[in-house]
Amino acid sequence: MKNVTISDVAKHAGVSKSTISQYLNGRYEYMSEHTRKKVEYSIRELNYRPNIIARSLSQKSTFTVGIIVANILHSFSTHIIRAIELNFNKNGFHTIVCNADDEPEKERQYIEMLMAKQVDGMIIFPTGDNLDLYEQMKKKKYPIVFMDRTIEGLGIPSILLENEQAAEVAVKALTDNGHSRIAILTAPITRNITPRLERIEGYKKALVSRGIQVRDEYIHSVEVEEMKVSLRNMFELDQRPEAIIAGSDRVLVEILNFAKEHQLVIPKDLAVIGIDDVSFANLFTPQLTTISQPTTKMANKAVELLLQQIKGEQKLSKTIRFGGQLNMRQSH
Incomplete structure (x- = not known):
């Protein structure tokens, strides 16, 4: 045939x-x-x-893009990936998804592999520790867009949440309900991961603007495996927190597990707000107050910026931020 x-x-x-x-x-x-x-x-x-091979040769394009996500376990990441893939599919592009597990060396290997496969461009959630590689890609005018994180001085287009604003909104919601001893828990900030740093900074600014003392013992940035110890340390203080902001969806899960283990009633014993929505927010008792990111809009903008580069439509490199949405429920 x-x-x-x-x-x-x-x-x-x-x-x-x-x-x-x-x-x-x-x-x-x-x-x-x-x-x-x-x-x-x-x-x-x-x-x-x-005939994809013939098409690639004739048009000097593989019609394939790479997505390197920092940690695929985050619900934000999976929603973003799905929206990116859907958009590229509509534009006739295939996607290759790689999970770096927040490990710079693994990220480097994936970047080199994707370049060897001659993908037309990449959307990267950067670990932040491969500056030389990012700079090489920028110098070669290789199509690249950063998602969720940015690195100052590189001039690579980046899509982010208004992280400081998100933390300020969380603090406002808690103080409006009468809370003043407010803690925040995030993953490590050792590699200057943008959302973690900015959410802590927004938290501090919001407290200061309301005349509330910033207490270092209420600010913890640790690996997921160490969060139980951090929470226990906070709750052994003479003045333990009466509210806590979870810096991400994975952090929120750790806080909820801690509360269950120590029989803390939410929000009576501990008010909770999570930055990043979770699928079970409405199913949990009480329903969880969260701040969600507009993942589809963020994904579509990232695809738009990458396609512009792939098509040779050079645009000014810029950082584009999107506002989060406070989902008022019952846990704060």
Whole structure:
């Protein structure tokens, strides 16, 4: 059985080969809706499969992009990845997803592997410890966009949450409910991970603006495995926290586990607000107050910026931030 070619599809649809090429490249603006539907029907009817290798050679593009996520366990990461993949799929691109586990060496290996595969560009949640590699990519004008984190001075387009604002919103919600002894728990800040640093800074600013003392013993940034000890230390203080802000969804889970283990009633014994929404927020008792990120909008902007670079439409490198949404529930 012979392979179906573009010529076969064009003949079946009654259009030119160039029209079929425009369709395969997603350039639907060059044809009418009627023509597009005819081409779609012919492709399905003939079971046509494009020759990806030939297409890549002729257009000097693999129509593939890489996504290197810092830690795929975060619900924010999985939602972002899905939205990015969906958008690129609509634009005729395949995606390769890699999980760096917040390990710089693993991230380096994935970047080198993806470049060897000649992917057209990458969206990276940077670990922050591969500056030389990021600089090389920037120097070569390799299409790259940072997600969730940024690195000052590199001039690489970055998509982030308004992290300081998110923490300030959390503090306001807690103080509005009468809480003043407010703690914050995040993952480690040893590599200057943007959201962690900014959320702590926003937390401090919000306390100061309300005349509340910033207490170092209420600020902990540790590995997930050490969070139980950090929480225990905070709750052994003479003046233990009456409220806590979880710096991420994984941190929130650790706080909830601690509260259950120590029979703390939320919010009576401990008020809780999580930055990053979680799928079980409405199912938990009490329902969890969270600040969610607009993942679809952030993903779409990242895809837009990367496609501009891939197409050679050089734009000014910039950091774009999105505001979070406070989901008022019962845990604060």
